[in-house]
Amino acid sequence: MKTLLLIPSYRKEKIAEAVAADKHPTMDYDALVAGLESRGTCAELYDYRALEADSDPLVALARKTLGKDIALAVAGWRRRKGYQALFTNGENIGIFLALLLRLSGKKRPKHVTIGHRLSTGKKKLFFGTLQLWREMDTIFVYATTQLAHGERVLGIPAERLRLIPFHADANFWRPLPEIAENEKQVSAAGLEWRDYPTLLAAAERLPETQFPLAAASPWSKHNNETEKRTMPANVSARRYEYGELRELYLSSGVVAVPLYENDFQAGITAILEAMACGKAVVTTRTEGQTDAILDGENGLYVPVGDPGAWEKTLTRLQSDPALRQKLGSNARRWIEKHASLERWVDNLCAAILSPPP
8 A cells, every 4th residue: 555645845854864863853744654554554755845846737836826835735635546545744735635636537546634723714714604524534623612613514424434533753753851841931932822911911921930931843834923022131032942841841931822712722732741751731711622621630720811810810829839840740641541642643654554445
């Protein structure tokens, strides 16, 4: 069996050396390729770099006129006869590949995709009206809200949808006893739907606490709200490399993930990384962010846009090391049981390699 993975990014070069040196987590697409190959199937990864080198005139035209993501779908469609399965890492590719597969007739390879956010308005045309889910054999979603929307609003059959947790490489994101914890440090990371103004308002009320922010993301299109802003003296913000970010999490008494209201798993990468490091995590309880944190067991929630609640919760954790330890230990165990990179790979491999319906 041959599988083609269509990935909307540039595959990182020389990553194996960095992973082996414990300087970088394993990339999920590399783990998926390895997982498929360990199960006896040939897996080929096609990324933006492969797209740019592709001499197919139709692919080149799509890249120049429609953009890289649609061109990835065109490339997958053009290669479909050489593969038994196609994997698309998001609706930005999967929708257009499904449309092309429909135009090609009934005989097609299996198509497995990830539905990061099915609830945006334009998705109703593709999934509801055109029912392009018929050209998607499995649609993975990361949030209960997205599963419900897919079934109830878009009419996607339950057997086509699969709810799974997102993932963290627990071999990289792990406790390191040699890194001392500073109970007066609260760190935060990421940009996607981050409500940094609310966290900054809380920081002003906690002048003895340091708030280093890793306000960066390789894929988020959201503005960095820490830029061009006068921040409290106890707050700093910069980009952190992976090794630095792990040390930042580990040296913090608490990891904060402040969010604006949203209906999908915004913030989940930072949440799971910090949980895997065995840290006490506090995040905003939004409509979409309800699946990873069990309030009071492996983390804590605060209401949307409430600086006072952030101040109260952070103060509580700073004065209660036993609670921080309990939340962090439970968080690490939850990751190992539910959201490790290996478990994510297992879920996707099972869907890709299972017989077609």
